[in-house]
Amino acid sequence: QVQPVESGGGLVQAGGSLRLSCAASGRTFSSYAMGWFRQAPGKERELVAAVRGSGSRACYGDSVKGRFTISRDNAKNTVYLQMNSLKSEDTAVYYCAGGVTFCNTNPRGYVYWGQGTQVTVSS
Numbered sequence: 759q760v761q762p763v764e765s766g767g768g769l770v771q772a773g774g775s776l777r778l779s780c781a782a783s784g785r786t787f788s789s790y791a792m793g794w795f796r797q798a799p800g801k802e803r804e805l806v807a808a809v810r811g812s813g814s815r816a817c818y819g820d821s822v823k824g825r826f827t828i829s830r831d832n833a834k835n836t837v838y839l840q841m842n843s844l845k846s847e848d849t850a851v852y853y854c855a856g857g858v859t860f861c862n863t864n865p866r867g868y869v870y871w872g873q874g875t876q877v878t879v880s881s
Contacts, residue, residue, distance in 0.1 A: 759783075759786070759870070760782045760783065760784040760786065760787055760790055760852070760856040760869075760870045761782060761783045761784065761785050761870060761872075762780045762782045762792075762837075762856060762870055762871065762872035762874040762875065763780065763781050763782070763853065763872055763873070764778060764782070764852065764853065764854045764874060764875040765778070765779050765780075765781070765809045765875060766779050766782050766825040766875060766878045767809065767831075767852060767875030767877045768780075768876075768877070768878070768881075769878045769880065770844055770877075770878070770879055770880070771844075771880050772794040772807040772844060772845055772846055772879055772881045773843060773844065774844050774879075775840070775841060775842045775843075775844065776841045776844065776877060777838060777839065777840050777841070778794065778838065778839040778852055778854075778875060778877075779836055779837070779838055779842070780792065780794075780836060780837040780838070780839075780854030781834075781835060781836050782835045782836070782837070782854075782856065782870075783835065784835070785836040787832060787838070787846075788811050788812070788832040789811055790811055790856040790857060790858065790869075790870070791807055791808055791809065791810055791811055791857050791858065791859060791860040791861070791862070792808065792811075792814040792828075792830060792837040792854065792855070792856050792857075793805055793806075793807065793808035793809075793854070793855050793856075793857065793861075793862070793868060794806040794807050794808070794828060794837070794838075794839045794849075794852060794853070794854060794855075795852070795853045795865060795868075796850035796852045796853070796857055796877075797842050797850055797851050797853070797874075798847075798849060798850040798851075798852065801850075803853070804819060804836075804842060804863075805819055805861075805862075805863045806818070806819050806822055806826060806828075806839070806852070807819065807822065807826055807827075807828035807839060808828065808860060808861045808862070809828045809829065809837065810860045811832075811860075812832075813829065813830045813832065813864060815860065816828050816829075817860070817861040818856070819849070822841075822848075825841065825842050825843045825844075826839060826840065826841050826842070827842075828840075837854060839852070839878070841877070844877075844879045845879060846879050846880070847879075847881040848877060848879050849877060849878050849879050850876075851875065851876050851877075852871055852874060852875050852876075852877050853871055853874045854871070854872040855868035855869075855870060855871045855872070856869060856870035857867060857869055857870075
């Protein structure tokens with residue numbers, strides 16, 4: 759079992775950077791693919807980035823490619839999302855989630871979810 763807890767959200771100006779962290783409890787952390795989702799008001803939850811359990815491969819949503827980087831440190835049971843060149847449209851609640859299938863864009867495919875952290879980008 760994996761219980762994610764996100765941190766690192768906040769208010770940042772457009773063009774700035776933030777790094778989100780997701781610390782997860784559980785001995786089986788490296789067995790799970792981990793993903794970062796986001797949800798803005800009135801919009802569906804969308805996959806931002808995901809990483810394999812081993813950390814060997816990552817995938818990204820089209821809107822963040824080239825700006826965001828996902829990584830994980832299995833020794834620390836932690837997943838990171840480095841967000842650069844932030845835009846106002848990146849404003850959302852960001853969630854960390856654990857699942858079995860790598861790069862699954864369907865939120866229903868993820869078993870474990872954190873409580874979310876707010877990211878607000880001012881223009």
